[in-house]
Amino acid sequence: MADGPDISRLAALLGDPARANILTALMAGRALTAGECAAEAGVSAPTTSGHLAQLVASGLVLVSIQGRHRYYRLAGPEVAEAIEAMMGLAARVGLNRTRLGPRDPSLRAARMCYDHLAGAVATELYDALITAGFLAPAPAGLTLTPLGRERLAAEGLPVDTPANSRRPLCRACLDWSERRDHLAGALGAAIAALALERGWCQRTPSSRAVTVTTEGRRQLLALAEPRSAQQLVQPAPQTRHLAHTAGSKQGACNVRRS
Amino acid sequence: MADGPDISRLAALLGDPARANILTALMAGRALTAGECAAEAGVSAPTTSGHLAQLVASGLVLVSIQGRHRYYRLAGPEVAEAIEAMMGLAARVGLNRTRLGPRDPSLRAARMCYDHLAGAVATELYDALITAGFLAPAPAGLTLTPLGRERLAAEGLPVDTPANSRRPLCRACLDWSERRDHLAGALGAAIAALALERGWCQRTPSSRAVTVTTEGRRQLLALAEPRSAQQLVQPAPQTRHLAHTAGSKQGACNVRRS
DNA sequence: CGGGTGTTTCGGTCCCGCCCGAAGTGTTGC
DNA sequence: GCAACACTTCGGGCGGGACCGAAACACCCG
Numbered sequence: 001m002a003d004g005p006d007i008s009r010l011a012a013l014l015g016d017p018a019r020a021n022i023l024t025a026l027m028a029g030r031a032l033t034a035g036e037c038a039a040e041a042g043v044s045a046p047t048t049s050g051h052l053a054q055l056v057a058s059g060l061v062l063v064s065i066q067g068r069h070r071y072y073r074l075a076g077p078e079v080a081e082a083i084e085a086m087m088g089l090a091a092r093v094g095l096n097r098t099r100l101g102p103r104d105p106s107l108r109a110a111r112m113c114y115d116h117l118a119g120a121v122a123t124e125l126y127d128a129l130i131t132a133g134f135l136a137p138a139p140a141g142l143t144l145t146p147l148g149r150e151r152l153a154a155e156g157l158p159v160d161t162p163a164n165s166r167r168p169l170c171r172a173c174l175d176w177s178e179r180r181d182h183l184a185g186a187l188g189a190a191i192a193a194l195a196l197e198r199g200w201c202q203r204t205p206s207s208r209a210v211t212v213t214t215e216g217r218r219q220l221l222a223l224a225e226p227r228s229a230q231q232l233v234q235p236a237p238q239t240r241h242l243a244h245t246a247g248s249k250q251g252a253c254n255v256r257r258s
Numbered sequence: 259m260a261d262g263p264d265i266s267r268l269a270a271l272l273g274d275p276a277r278a279n280i281l282t283a284l285m286a287g288r289a290l291t292a293g294e295c296a297a298e299a300g301v302s303a304p305t306t307s308g309h310l311a312q313l314v315a316s317g318l319v320l321v322s323i324q325g326r327h328r329y330y331r332l333a334g335p336e337v338a339e340a341i342e343a344m345m346g347l348a349a350r351v352g353l354n355r356t357r358l359g360p361r362d363p364s365l366r367a368a369r370m371c372y373d374h375l376a377g378a379v380a381t382e383l384y385d386a387l388i389t390a391g392f393l394a395p396a397p398a399g400l401t402l403t404p405l406g407r408e409r410l411a412a413e414g415l416p417v418d419t420p421a422n423s424r425r426p427l428c429r430a431c432l433d434w435s436e437r438r439d440h441l442a443g444a445l446g447a448a449i450a451a452l453a454l455e456r457g458w459c460q461r462t463p464s465s466r467a468v469t470v471t472t473e474g475r476r477q478l479l480a481l482a483e484p485r486s487a488q489q490l491v492q493p494a495p496q497t498r499h500l501a502h503t504a505g506s507k508q509g510a511c512n513v514r515r516s
Numbered sequence: 517c518g519g520g521t522g523t524t525t526c527g528g529t530c531c532c533g534c535c536c537g538a539a540g541t542g543t544t545g546c
Numbered sequence: 547g548c549a550a551c552a553c554t555t556c557g558g559g560c561g562g563g564a565c566c567g568a569a570a571c572a573c574c575c576g
Contacts, residue, residue: 005345005346005348005349005434006278006348007272007278007281007282007341007344007345007348008272008273008274008275008277008278008279009348010344010347010348010351011269011270011271011272011273011278011344012269012270012273012274013269013273014265014266014269014273015266015269015270015271015272015273016266016270016563016564017266018564018565019266020264020265020266020269021266023265024265033522033523034522034523034524035522035523043564043565043566044565044566044567045522045523045524046523046524046525046526046565046566046567046568047564047565047566048523049523049524049525050524050525050563050564050565051564053524058351059351060351067522067572067573067574068521068522068523068572068573068574069522069523069573070522070523078346078347078350079347081343082343082344082346082347083265085339085340085343085344086265086268086269086340086343086344087263087265088263088336088340089268089336089337089340090263090264090265090267090268091263092336093268093316093317093318137419143401161395274533274534276534276535291552291553292552292553292554293552293553301534301535301536302535302536302537303536303552303553303554304535304536304537304538304553304554304555304556305534305535305536306553307553307554307555308533308534308535308554308555309534311554325543325544325552326542326543326544326551326552326553327543327552327553328552328553517576518575518576519574519575519576520573520574520575520576521572521573521574521575522571522572522573522574523570523571523572523573524569524570524571524572525568525569525570525571526567526568526569526570527566527567527568527569528565528566528567529564529565529566530563530564530565531562531563531564531565532561532562532563532564533560533561533562534559534560534561534562535558535559535560535561536557536558536559537556537557537558538555538556538557539554539555539556539557540553540554540555540556541552541553541554541555542551542552542553542554543550543551543552543553544549544550544551544552545548545549545550545551546547546548546549546550
């Protein structure tokens, strides 16, 4: 014994249902106020405050104070990935929080998974990208093929790993509702940002759920087609200045339409 | 709330120090008896028995009964990978079980990480494979290049992902003692099996530590060279029938030299 | 400078679950 | 068949930590 990192202290933090609820809610990628966290956790405000203090002290969660609100968010993709890994194993082992059938069908259709899309639409897109030959389930899990690079670069999507980042460009993420993979990593995050930017889908105010329009779904799946013609005809009435900076994830999300 | 897998029950399982010690010990890839688990956990036999029952009931650990002994082992690579993910995050966040400096230097030099090699030698090999152009830190993390395929196939190592398996061929695994990556996945496991088979290294009886001979280290790093000449001169006095079947991991390990 | 609101701190209660000693069950060996 | 061994089950003790109500603190607004 006495080697390696202390996995038990970290796991104990995730092991309380209230804290796990908070972290699961933060997986949606948005910062939540302490009160919203309390609602998600299902416990009182004082109890939530204690839990949040522990999460901040451990470095899993960051807090930014704005006026009399305190916004809590996950510390980074590494934290989200570890939680995803736990979710994947929990789903595989058969630990489901509730019957996941009729509970919230909109969540199964599409939702945010930290900063990328998950759910039925996301697995459809994933499969389409595979069959189109844009993504290859190569050795380490996923590779963007030259064909895919060309097609997606034309949309302004990032096709290279930033040299300074440990985060992979594309990564397969196990979708527990579908039991199949969807696209994560920097590319997955950029596609989600693109879809939100162009109005293909909209976030539900205080939920992980995402509503995808029928046209949006068509456009999303069109990313897996050789360079669709109708997209040139339709000049996208929305603004077009997306994703110039890689760090625009937060900036794109905090346009509150409450 | 009420969506997704129950991460808290799984995390609570890992959140107890005794159970975490057991799982960390099982990360060495070998099956342990209940008594050995108790010694690793640092608690009494009855307490350990209860913990093991929980781990088996949750599906994280499998048990095989042989006579009056019960051998416990991890349920599979998925469990090991999730634990690795937790270890990586714990190390990143700064939760170290003890000062990891002088405690056990042999562990830092080389050790087993479930079924592949970790430690200083493993990160050396990893870097050498990268600089040799055998592995490329491609989009999803790691790709085996055509150059690497040819070289490693000549050693009898697997260079294709078995179609039926979800496990990636090669994967980067964060080494917490070195804070750098080493090679995991099916290829990493096969290289570890090769090294043990050919006597390049030997496992310490009841520890994760692995002792690497100086010649073994040279041979191991020679895997990252274009096809070494001296290896042809030296006809490997050991037996040579390794790794015909992909499932030979367990078979190669249970030659007990106690 | 006072209400109203969001958040934290404090104090106390209570329950879950970790833990061990003793006894019970199954297996090996003499 | 009896002793030794490996492991589990049972019973009770005990501590940590989750939880909430009340109060204190910080901030915005009028």
